């Protein structure tokens with residue numbers, strides 16, 4: 001679990017899970033609505049990629065809830081593998 005705090009409050013969280021085949025699942029990433037578009041989500045993705053590299057993962061995958069979430073991940077190097085799932089190398 002990755003947590004971003006600002007002024008003592010939690011403004012973003014992300015959950016990473018190893019699927020055991022060299023894949024890390026970035027299962028959830030959620031930023032508080034008041035903290036969106038301030039770089040918190042980017043920070044969480046960066047930390048998730050660092051953790052995946054430390055774990056020597058071959059790929060990191062994630063799931064987009066909607067089109068804007070999908071664009072967010074595509075702008076961060078992920079490639080869509082179907083309507084909802086995306087992946088990239090760490």
Ligand SMILES: CC(C)(COP(=O)(O)OP(=O)(O)OC[C@H]1O[C@@H](n2cnc3c(N)ncnc32)[C@H](O)[C@@H]1OP(=O)(O)O)[C@@H](O)C(=O)NCCC(=O)NCCS
Pocket residue numbers: 027028029030031032035036037038039040041042043063064065066068069071072075
């Ligand atoms: C998708 C989500 C995680 C993005 O989080 P975020 O904190 O808004 O992400 P960022 O602020 O890092 O980036 C969002 C956009 O704001 C821009 N941005 C970042 N910092 C900025 C700043 N200081 N000023 C202006 N714009 C900024 C980024 O460039 C980015 O645009 P881009 O994708 O075109 O590059 C967030 O909107 C969210 O929690 N959504 C609901 C849950 C969800 O869909 N999760 C994903 C699937 S599990």
